[in-house]
Amino acid sequence: CQTGEVAADPQLYDQSYLSPVTIGNSELMLDFDTGSADLWCFSTESPAAQSAGHGLYNPSTGTELDGAFWDITYGDQSAASGNVFADKVVVGGVTATKQAVEAATSVSYEFTEDVASDGLLGLAFSSINTILPQPQTTFFDTVRNSLAKAVFTVDLKKGAAGSYTFGYIDSSKYSGAITYVPVNTANGFWQFTADGYSAGGSDSSTGRGGVAIADTGTSLLYLPASVAKAYYSGIQGATFDFRQGGYTIPCSATPPDFNVAIGGKTFTVPGSYINYAPLRAGSSTCFGGIQADTGIGFSIFGDVFLKAVYAVFDDSGSSPRLGFAAQ
Numbered sequence: 372c373q374t375g376e377v378a379a380d381p382q383l384y385d386q387s388y389l390s391p392v393t394i395g396n397s398e399l400m401l402d403f404d405t406g407s408a409d410l411w412c413f414s415t416e417s418p419a420a421q422s423a424g425h426g427l428y429n430p431s432t433g434t435e436l437d438g439a440f441w442d443i444t445y446g447d448q449s450a451a452s453g454n455v456f457a458d459k460v461v462v463g464g465v466t467a468t469k470q471a472v473e474a475a476t477s478v479s480y481e482f483t484e485d486v487a488s489d490g491l492l493g494l495a496f497s498s499i500n501t502i503l504p505q506p507q508t509t510f511f512d513t514v515r516n517s518l519a520k521a522v523f524t525v526d527l528k529k530g531a532a533g534s535y536t537f538g539y540i541d542s543s544k545y546s547g548a549i550t551y552v553p554v555n556t557a558n559g560f561w562q563f564t565a566d567g568y569s570a571g572g573s574d575s576s577t578g579r580g581g582v583a584i585a586d587t588g589t590s591l592l593y594l595p596a597s598v599a600k601a602y603y604s605g606i607q608g609a610t611f612d613f614r615q616g617g618y619t620i621p622c623s624a625t626p627p628d629f630n631v632a633i634g635g636k637t638f639t640v641p642g643s644y645i646n647y648a649p650l651r652a653g654s655s656t657c658f659g660g661i662q663a664d665t666g667i668g669f670s671i672f673g674d675v676f677l678k679a680v681y682a683v684f685d686d687s688g689s690s691p692r693l694g695f696a697a698q
């Protein structure tokens with residue numbers, strides 16, 4: 372029965388969190404993403420112009436899946452594609468002896484420019500893995516029957532290293548009880564229903580809840596437009612800036628805490644987490660950590676929310692569920 376733990380290292384402004392993964396005989400830094408289901412990495416097959424500065428997977432240690440290829444486009448229109456090898460993957464001591472490793476032969480500039488990241492490790496459901504003609508399993512799905520318990524946990528932190536664990540829940544990492552809610556896997560995401568939202572100390576609701584996904588691969592917290600609008604209406608100097616593509620606030624602002632009701636329990640995102648980052652170095656205008664989920668089709672509980680809670684991604688029962696506890 373395997374269990375393991377790996378660090379989640381924050382990148383600038385907590386834009387993403389990277390964890391060390393051994394693939395074949397390379398150690399790479401991957402972005403663990405509960406919003407996608409492909410494990411892909413820069414490789415010796417990637418064009419040098421695209422892979423400069425990145426750690427590379429050398430497929431010589433793997434066995435090529437003949438005829439298999441992959442091609443993924445994310446919500447932000449970043450993209451990558453390539454071919455597939457079965458190789459040994461180790462995360463925090465948990466070993467998948469024959470994991471589908473997607474070697475990139477082409478990546479978009481967003482990935483080329485993010486030199487700290489050598490690829491992604493998808494932790495959504497394998498139903499949305501992009502490998503054709505036959506989708507393959509995520510790392511979690513590959514190892515889940517060998518884990519002490521078919522769970523993984525997410526403990527992200529603001530501006531500090533957090534952790535992911537596989538196979539166990541660490542009671543020293545949270546306070547109070549874990550509140551569990553059912554997951555709808557129809558879209559391949561860890562999708563749940565949030566009950567409602569409110570700002571500050573008041574329980575004056577900023578709006579009814581709705582469908583949401585827990586997504587470590589997204590930096591911010593995307594909520595119904597009416598909720599985002601109500602939240603920023605309480606902040607002096609806040610505005611929706613079309614050119615920036617979202618709400619901005621003065622970096623000097625102290626935003627109110629933001630409360631989310633899930634499973635009948637209230638979880639609080641400290642207002643400071645919503646003063647996300649200057650528009651560019653030295654700017655006195657900051658981008659808001661809460662943005663409208665307009666056009667997405669559901670809310671996205673990304674890192675701004677996840678770094679305020681301890682999250683349990685539980686596939687150990689008859690159907691998957693999500694657990695949340697205060698950190």
Ligand SMILES: N#Cc1c(N)n[nH]c1N1CCCC1
Nearest residue numbers: 404406445446447449588589
């Ligand atoms: N957009 C987007 C997105 C998402 N919703 N989850 N993970 C994402 N990405 C991982 C790497 C780039 C984007």
